[in-house]
Each structure stands twice: as structure tokens, then as C-alpha cells.
Amino acid sequence: MLKETLIDLLTQAAIQAQQSGKLPSATLPTVTIERPQNPEHGDYASSFPLKLARSAGANPIEIARELVKLIPPTPEIESIAVAPPGFINFTLKNGWLMQQVDVILSEREKFGNIDLGHGSRVQVEFVSINPTGPLHVGNGRGAILGSTLSNVLTAGGYNVEKEYYFNDAGSQMEALRRSLFARYQQCLGVDVEMPSEGYFGNYMVDLAREIISEEGDRFLSLSEAEAISELGKVGVEKIISSIREDLELLRVDFDAWFSEQSLYENGQFDRVMALLREGGHLMEKENATWFVSTSLGEDKDNVVVRGDGLPTYFAADIAYHYNKFLERNFDRVIDIWGADHQGHVSRLKAAVAALGIDPDRLELIINQMVTLRRGGEMVRLSKRSGDLITLREVIDEVGTDACRFFFLSRSANSQMDFDLELAKQESQDNPVYYVQYAHARIASILRLAEGRKISYADGDVSLLTTEPELTLIRKLLLLPEMVEVVVQTLEPHHLTYYAQDLATSFHSFYKLCRVVSDDQALTKARLKLVEATKTVLARTLHLMGMTAPDRM
RNA sequence: GUCCCUGUAGCUCAGCUGGAUAGAGCGGCUGCCUUCUAAGCAGCGGGUCGCAGGUUCGAAUCCUGCCAGGGACGCCA
Incomplete structure (x- = not known):
């Protein structure tokens, strides 16, 4: 470059x-x-x-x-x-700038690629919420961040694998299964109480009803333990597939869904605990097993195996990262977490280091909270308490492209308000349409040229001499630098600003420079410029997971 | 009490690995559709970059302290 x-x-x-x-x-x-x-x-x-x-x-x-x-x-x-x-x-040199239009046209959607990763393997793990209910807007933020970052890392020459880690073991899942069984019984007229630590959201009632309509009351005839387990299995499957659907609506997909349970079943969990023990990082006290992170400079020690013999989330996460680095040999691992996991960062890094892995190979992105408002009023996002606006409702209302753009345009470090009252109105004059409109305008010009049977493959780019043309070319050439910035900072929000900037340069050019005109030579040259712009706009939109429409 | 994030224009936010007059969108005010999409263009107005010190030729950016908002400090995840 x-x-x-x-x-x-x-x-x-x-x-x-x-x-x-x-x-x-x-x-x-x-x-x-x-x-x-x-x-x-x-x-x-x-x-x-x-x-x-x-x-x-x-x-x-x-x-x-x-x-x-x-x-x-x-x-x-x-x-x-x-x-x-x-x-x-x-x-x-102006001459050099003009030539770049031909370069872009020959590279097509590869323009923007820059080989920084040299094919090294990077895993991006994101969303990864427990299948205890539908996704909320905060999860959507992480999902969009992760998928966009993965796109850009791929453009940056990395071999990227996107993963969803899936806590299908642990006490939260047990609480979910118990809650489901309680709702199931209630819907069938059995007078039982919800567990106090249960999930009280209405979606649990809906889920119970759905299962009843499909499978009837057959779980009532099982023993309580069996019923909780069997019904739970059905319920969790349903929740997972609805999470998958929500993510698909957002155009977020994964290469792998990794089960926590598998770490226990294939012995990796035990192996990791043994490794930590050999390294002198474990200690028995107060009837539990602790990871002695204070000796690694942490503020406090953390429990890995509880008094009842069950592993903690932290312990599973250590085993999971052992799997990422030492079983699957990723060169880099990027985890995207919500702000509520901030406190987990340094102790996981300490644990990774204790396993002999360079902790710099693990990068954590913390995205700050999304607070949801309806008008001026705050809406709680807690899954347990119940009142919850799902991600799907927001997508339905705002649309995928506007949703992605909105989440993407703020840095992960800043918390954001999502006001549902304003969502529709904001989506009308959302900058994403400004960018897409530029793309659609170009498509329209190219349709006109096609209709008039103008072939411009032999267009002479050295005719693109005016200020708006050269400004536009300069903006086109920024794309690889944007990819580089995002790869280096892991901050994809820069792309949204670039996209707007590029669209501005195009709209301004469009106003000042007639493309299809009586001047045949100039028309051909400008058709080349316009097509190159379309390519770069589309690439930028696609990196952000958005569509590049030909008509609006 | 400790740790993390944030504080920049009326609002929402970029800029923060130090650099040249601090930017964008929205909102407000002016103009611009006989020609490829006005979901557009051009212009105007708007800022003690939370406060106070410090480092530097140079600080919105780095350091320290304070103030304000959010988050985390669990044998939950």
C-alpha cells in the first residue's frame, strides 16, 4: 500500500x-x-x-x-x-489517481483486501448467550459487531472462524428447565409454584404452551427429575433454534456452535484441571477448589469447583480456552463480551497464562450496555423479570440494514440508548439509506447506459480531471486503509463513517458532473468511475453485512 | 472501597498508539428539481473538548487528582 x-x-x-x-x-x-x-x-x-x-x-x-x-x-x-x-x-499525481479507477475495476470485490493476516487462524467468538430465552437488543449489538469484524478480518487476510459458545450445562440451565416444567404444569392445570430463581418472562409460558400443543401432557407421567430433564431438552432445542432464526434475520451466522457439555464428555475439562493442579494453581479451601489467581497478580482467587462438586462457569471457560488454543490451535482468539463480563477479563487471561499460553493471543472486546427506552421510559432487559423487548421485535420494526448500521456506528466502548419510539422515525433518515441511495443511483445510471448500448470498457480514465472526480477517486482509495484500521483496532464502527463519507463524495460528484452526456469519451470515462464507485460502495456495505440495492 | 467504560455543537456520536484553523448526522435557518433517482446538492449558524494541575516544541488525545453517569466486584453466567 x-x-x-x-x-x-x-x-x-x-x-x-x-x-x-x-x-x-x-x-x-x-x-x-x-x-x-x-x-x-x-x-x-x-x-x-x-x-x-x-x-x-x-x-x-x-x-x-x-x-x-x-x-x-x-x-x-x-x-x-x-x-x-x-x-x-x-x-x-492526478494521473496516478485516475489510473486507480481501472485498477479498482479489475479487482472488483477484491478491492479493499489487504493481506495483514497472512492466512493465520483467528477465532471470533460472540453472542454466546445461554439458551435461556430470546435474544435482546444488547445481544444484537455483540452479534453485529462480531459478524462485521469477522468480515473485515477475512478481508484483512485472516482465516476466520466464527463461533457461538453455548452453555448447555450449569445452574442457569437447571433453573430454566425447572421454570419450564413449572409453566408446563401450570398450563395443564397443576397448581405449582415457579422456582424462586426461575425465569419469569412470558415467553416461558408461550414455550410451555407450544410444547403442550405438540407433545401433549406426556411429561406429567414421568418422574419429576425425568420430566425436568426431558422437557428441558425439548425446550432448550426450541430456544436455540429461535436464537438461530433471530440471528439469521440479522444476517449473522456462525461456522461452529460449541457446546460446554462437550468439554465434560470428552475429558478436556478434567485434563485442564489436572494441568492447573500440576502447575500449582489450584487450592482446596472452604470446601471448594480455587484457582489461585492472587499469586498471578489478581485481586482475588476464584472458585473453579463448587462445594457441591459442580464446576463454575469460570472453570468451564478455562477449559474452553484451552480447547481453543491447545486443541484447535488458533493463532489468535477474539472474544466479544457484554459489559457485565468485564470483571471476568483479567482472571481469564491469568488462567490462560497459567496454561502456558501467551495471554496476548487472547483479545477481549467488551461492548457497553444498550439501554432500551420506550419514549422517555427505560425498559429493563432482564430475562428473569419478564418485561423484555426482544431483538426480533426491534428488527421487525427497524429493519436489518438500519439495525446493523445503528449498532455499528457507535464504538463498543460507549453505551447506547435505543429508543423504540424513535426507532422507526430514525430509520427513515438513517444514514444507511443515504449510503444505499448512492449505490441505487449508480445502478440507475448504469441501466441508462446499458439501455443506450454504451460500452465503456475502452473508456479513458485520464479524462477524469475535475475536482469532484478526483475527490471521489481519493475516497475510493481509502477502503484498504479502512480495512487496515479496523483490523488493527478491532473497531468496525469506522466503516460506517467511511461509508457516509464516500457516499457524500459521490452525491456531490453526481450533482456537479453529468455522467451520460453528448460527450461520448467523457461519458465512457465517467461510467468507469461510477462503476468503480458502485463496487467500493457495495464492498463497504457488504463488509458491514448490509445490502446494496439497485433500486430504492 | 477497588476495578472497567464514558463525559466533545441543542440532540446522537466520530476524532483519543500526541500534531497543522476540533468533525459528521439529526434538528434550526437560506438557496437549488426542463436533463442519469431531491432518500439528493450548496451554504449559514452552533464548541471554556466535565473540572484542575502536570509532561511536551505541540494535549480533545498522555499522566495525576477531583466531579458526573453506567457497569463489575457470587461456590450466577
Whole structure:
């Protein structure tokens, strides 16, 4: 990429300056290249001379001038300027920019790909909620974040596997099964109480009714333990498939669904506990088994096996991550969690390190809470308490594209309000339509050209000389840099801003530059530009999991 | 009490691995449809970047303290 070329050029110039004694031979600071906000400062800029001035003890302007003298001409760069207090500004050649339109047209949907991962294997695990009820909006946020990030990592040259981890063991599932059995009995006229730790949402009643309509009262004739287990199995299956459906509606899919239960059945859980014990990380106290994380710098120790002999969620998670790193050998693992799991981060990293795995290979993304409002009023999201707006209701109301865009446009670090009253209205002037509209407009132009039988494969891109055209080309060329930024920061929200920016440049071009006109040569050149723009817009939308409509 | 996230324009938020006059969308106000989609374009107005110190040639960005909002501190997940 051009950015790397510029870094090389500057580094080489600095080394040369050192060799000729123009710069003291101290270690060089890292060369950074920025995209200046002000177009007068060129396409790329570097504050390298300013950083160099500190160690060299020289005037940054003088350093900049020396460096610029040592940079050889290249096919891409028109001019290199020195600006106070010590910036070096690079401006690209118009001719080179124009040629990139042909490059984009030849790369098609591959344009934007940049090989940073070199095929290394990265697992992205997200959503992963217990099958104890339908997804709510907060889960939707993680789902969209995870699926988008996976798309971008793939574009960034990684071999990505998306996984849903599925807690089908543990006390929460037991509470769910008991709740279901209670509702089942109640629906059949049996006077029983819900368990106090149960799930009180109405969906549990619906679920019980659904099972009754399909399977009748046959579970009543079983022993209580059997009934809870058998009915529970049916119920959990149904909940899982409804979760799957909700995610499909959001265009979120997974390569693997991983069962917690499997860790116990294949002995991996026991193996991991043995490993920890051998490493001296386990300790018996207060009738339970503890992971001694205080000796690894943590605030406190954590229970892995409870007094009743059952493993904790934490213990299962350690085994699960052992499986990810040592059984399946992922190079990197990215987990996306809700803010309520924040406290779990450092102890899981400590546990991973205790297993001899470099904890930096495990990256955690915490997305902050989504609070749901109806008008001004807050709506609780707790599954146990009952009043719950499901993700599906929100998707039905707002639509998948607008939903994805909305969730994607805020960084995971900031909490967000989702106001249902405003959802529809907001979806009307949602920026996603602004972006899609640009795509649809282009499709319309291309239809017109096709109708007039204009073939433009031989269009001459060197005719794209006006300011709106060159601005648009510059924006097209940002896509690979966006992919790079997202891969490096794991923050896909940047894509939404890029998409809007690109659409703005197109709409502005559209207003100022007639594409299909009497000027045949110019028409062909502009059809190329417009098609390249369509390609980049579509790619950007697809990376975000959105549709690129040809008509609106 | 400890830890994590957040505090930027009327509202919702970008910008935060330090860089050149702090940006966008929405809302408000002005203009623009005889020609490829006005779900659009052009322009105007709007900011003590929570507060106070510090580091630096340079701080919205880094450090410290405080204030405010949210989250976590369980033999739940």
C-alpha cells in the first residue's frame, strides 16, 4: 500500500542523511504517516522531522528540507512540500489517481483486501448467550459487531472462524428447565409454584404452551427429575433454534456452535484441571477448589469447583480456552463480551497464562450496555423479570440494514440508548439509506447506459480531471486503509463513517458532473468511475453485512 | 472501597498508539428539481473538548487528582 511506500521512502532518506552526516546517527524514531484533514496539506503527511528534531537537536524545518531532497521521484507522488513547524506533505499525481479507477475495476470485490493476516487462524467468538430465552437488543449489538469484524478480518487476510459458545450445562440451565416444567404444569392445570430463581418472562409460558400443543401432557407421567430433564431438552432445542432464526434475520451466522457439555464428555475439562493442579494453581479451601489467581497478580482467587462438586462457569471457560488454543490451535482468539463480563477479563487471561499460553493471543472486546427506552421510559432487559423487548421485535420494526448500521456506528466502548419510539422515525433518515441511495443511483445510471448500448470498457480514465472526480477517486482509495484500521483496532464502527463519507463524495460528484452526456469519451470515462464507485460502495456495505440495492 | 467504560455543537456520536484553523448526522435557518433517482446538492449558524494541575516544541488525545453517569466486584453466567 502507498502508505508503506511512503514510510520506506522516509526511512531510507533518514538513513542516507545519517550516512552523509546530515543527521546524527542515533536510533531513528518510528516513521508515522497521517492523512491530513486539510486538503491543502496534501494526501499524506508526516511529522517525522518534528520527532527527529528532538533527538537530533536540530531545526525540524531544516531536517524536513534535507529529507525531502533525498526522496527520489516515484510514479505516485506529484510533489513533496515542507510545512511549518516541520511537516512533510505528499501530494499524489492526478494521473496516478485516475489510473486507480481501472485498477479498482479489475479487482472488483477484491478491492479493499489487504493481506495483514497472512492466512493465520483467528477465532471470533460472540453472542454466546445461554439458551435461556430470546435474544435482546444488547445481544444484537455483540452479534453485529462480531459478524462485521469477522468480515473485515477475512478481508484483512485472516482465516476466520466464527463461533457461538453455548452453555448447555450449569445452574442457569437447571433453573430454566425447572421454570419450564413449572409453566408446563401450570398450563395443564397443576397448581405449582415457579422456582424462586426461575425465569419469569412470558415467553416461558408461550414455550410451555407450544410444547403442550405438540407433545401433549406426556411429561406429567414421568418422574419429576425425568420430566425436568426431558422437557428441558425439548425446550432448550426450541430456544436455540429461535436464537438461530433471530440471528439469521440479522444476517449473522456462525461456522461452529460449541457446546460446554462437550468439554465434560470428552475429558478436556478434567485434563485442564489436572494441568492447573500440576502447575500449582489450584487450592482446596472452604470446601471448594480455587484457582489461585492472587499469586498471578489478581485481586482475588476464584472458585473453579463448587462445594457441591459442580464446576463454575469460570472453570468451564478455562477449559474452553484451552480447547481453543491447545486443541484447535488458533493463532489468535477474539472474544466479544457484554459489559457485565468485564470483571471476568483479567482472571481469564491469568488462567490462560497459567496454561502456558501467551495471554496476548487472547483479545477481549467488551461492548457497553444498550439501554432500551420506550419514549422517555427505560425498559429493563432482564430475562428473569419478564418485561423484555426482544431483538426480533426491534428488527421487525427497524429493519436489518438500519439495525446493523445503528449498532455499528457507535464504538463498543460507549453505551447506547435505543429508543423504540424513535426507532422507526430514525430509520427513515438513517444514514444507511443515504449510503444505499448512492449505490441505487449508480445502478440507475448504469441501466441508462446499458439501455443506450454504451460500452465503456475502452473508456479513458485520464479524462477524469475535475475536482469532484478526483475527490471521489481519493475516497475510493481509502477502503484498504479502512480495512487496515479496523483490523488493527478491532473497531468496525469506522466503516460506517467511511461509508457516509464516500457516499457524500459521490452525491456531490453526481450533482456537479453529468455522467451520460453528448460527450461520448467523457461519458465512457465517467461510467468507469461510477462503476468503480458502485463496487467500493457495495464492498463497504457488504463488509458491514448490509445490502446494496439497485433500486430504492 | 477497588476495578472497567464514558463525559466533545441543542440532540446522537466520530476524532483519543500526541500534531497543522476540533468533525459528521439529526434538528434550526437560506438557496437549488426542463436533463442519469431531491432518500439528493450548496451554504449559514452552533464548541471554556466535565473540572484542575502536570509532561511536551505541540494535549480533545498522555499522566495525576477531583466531579458526573453506567457497569463489575457470587461456590450466577
